Amino acid sequence: MLDSVPDPTLAAESCCQLINAYLNDPEHVDWDDVQKALDTALKAFDLPPTYIEEAIQRG
Template sequence: MTENLDRMTSDPLDATPNPTKAARCCRKLIRAYLENPEYVEWEDVQQALYDALDAFGLAPDYIEMERRT
């Protein structure tokens, strides 16, 4: 029931993400920093972002769409 309430909030980032997908995102981001904390590859950060969006059930272009509004 809580998940249904989360989905009704106006900010989709307030919803509870899929825990498996959220953990995948976190692992990618942590590994990117472990490999070279002085110079993190932008592609690694983008991949983690796409996984985070997926964890929240958001489209890959969510960021671009929000920036337009």
């Protein structure tokens, strides 16, 4: 798991963004809304925007 402690405000905001993305239309979630939630989550953990791609490359 991640070693850093997240910013609780940004972490909560990220969760709310993701929940709202699914509540708006659970059958057709807008990828842009999910991406915004991911970006906020990365900020909450002080991770670079490229973290996901780097993690995939590491395997």
